Amino acid sequence: MRRLGFALLAAAAIAALGAPVLAPHQPDEYFRGLVNAPPTLPHVIDDAGAWHAPFIYPLKLVDRLEQRFEQDRSTRVPLAWFSGGRLVRSPDEARSPLLLGGADAQGRDVFSRLLFGARTSLSMALVAALGATLLGSLLGGLAGYVGGLVDDTLMRVSDFVLVLPAIYVVLVLRAMLRLVLEPREVFLLLVAILSVVGAPFVARGVRAIVRSERQLEYAVAARSLGAGHLRLLARHLLPAASGYIVVQLTMLVPAFIIAEATMSYIGLGFPDPVASWGAMLHDASNTRTLVDFPWLLSPAAAIFLVVLGLNLVLQQAGVNPVTISSSYESSS
């Protein structure tokens, strides 16, 4: 099970890092004639039962009103490998492109957007989780080390944030700014908000660990050997909490992936031309679209697989996946 978890995470990492090569198209490449086209799955056997190298059938519009397409079984388009800097694509991109995940309502390749979306969604979640653990460790370490009034104040504030449903805090903080933002601004804003909202989860545990470790002989010894407060905290006490911090980091990532998806789904996350998993789900937000063009739900599958991968890895490490869902999810 642990292997499966790591395999899923590795696949996600490869998809994100390799997107420019693995994706047949750019995320903002439009095929105007192929709006809401279904996936063109590669075949190896043709209708006559003969084997060929992987090929696709070009799509033919049969009903413009219902946006229904059919495969044109009379011609085979053999796939072109390693051409144009892409792993695989169709030799005739203009007329019969390779749409492994179908096309969205604007005629963009869903599969390519999924790969590029992995970059946006995963990097945002990862950076935000790093920010939250950094901020949380600093605040928790400070509270646990200094104690007294600082400790009380910091912990009261974090208790207060913890009791609120996280997605509402994110929502209110996001809505504080202009409703329409540039993609880069959205990225930075979401990272900042999620870091602040996620920090208390880390801070509480780090504080408890630092507080108890500070009493132990090795810490007292380091102190009496002349180690400064900062050195003691950074070199001796925080490393004692490192296992906990890594686990927290791993638990925040899925929560933040879901948070991005939720915010983009409601239209307060990444704006349209940007490919992110949440922004792609936004395109599937109407029931008719969902039923007629189910391939638009593929980002949901991607989110599920990444979160499952993280859960499997965590579970094998002896961490209860329960805390993830209870702490965030809207998810988280």
Added chain:
Amino acid sequence: MLAYLIRRVIFATLLVFLVSSASLVLARLAPGDFTVALLGDRARPEAIERTRAQYGLNRPIADQYRDWIAHAVRFDFGRSWLYDTPVATLVRDRAANTAILAVTALAAATLIGLPLGILTGSRRAGVMTQVIRGASLVLLSLPPLLTSLLMVLIAARTGWFPIGGMGSESADVAWHLVVPAVALALPIAAMFERLQAQAMAEVVGQPYVLAAFARGVPRSRIVWRDALKAALRPTAAVYGLVVGSLLSGSFAVEIVTSWPGLGRLMLEALQARDVYLVAGCAAAGSVFIALGTLVSDAALAAVDPRTREA
């Protein structure tokens, strides 16, 4: 007991006050105001000024806030500009809808998750426990946003359940409730199942359970009565946390399934910069949180006598 209740009430009042004040001020400070939502951003400056004056948006924030507090302590939360109705009645209706959804989902999650957890936790690994365990892991990785999309897809494909809105009569409401409630309940049921299974497995390994077996007490009685008593604690302890995730989850579910609850209202209010409505929604949400912590404390006290002392 009295001291505890007083502490709780003070905490709840403070929570409601802080949360609603903070969201009012934040919504008021946000760039753009209700006139933009009303007139669009190409309106003439004079028209904008006139409308701003009409809604009191030209007054300093401090004045406006003081006024709002003065009215709010008398349970007058102002008028929603967006809906042109009193905030109190609007929020009450929507909060009731969210409560219906959350309570149904919580009840369903408990009824599904607890028995399954007791079953899987008290048995040796077999096909059935593996299947339940696997299902739980899958569901734990499906946040309410995804389960509700999935439920909507299933409901629309099969036509078994209505999607969108909530209907008016009670039977109709129950029928409309199926999709959102199941979507919200599934991840929580999985969480309960995992927690309960773990707690159960720990308790079943205890010497007193072995002793009960040795004395010939029937297995079902041990599992469902003696061991269960001790094993309910961890799940009861997590009820307090669940209230937060119920509200967070119901936000996503309400948006996806068009359930007219507090979450949708809050989103609309924030987008339109309807500041009193934002504050009203936040107040209602924090009342839920306060009630939730109270109920979860009570639940914990019911299953674990040790916590009653404090």
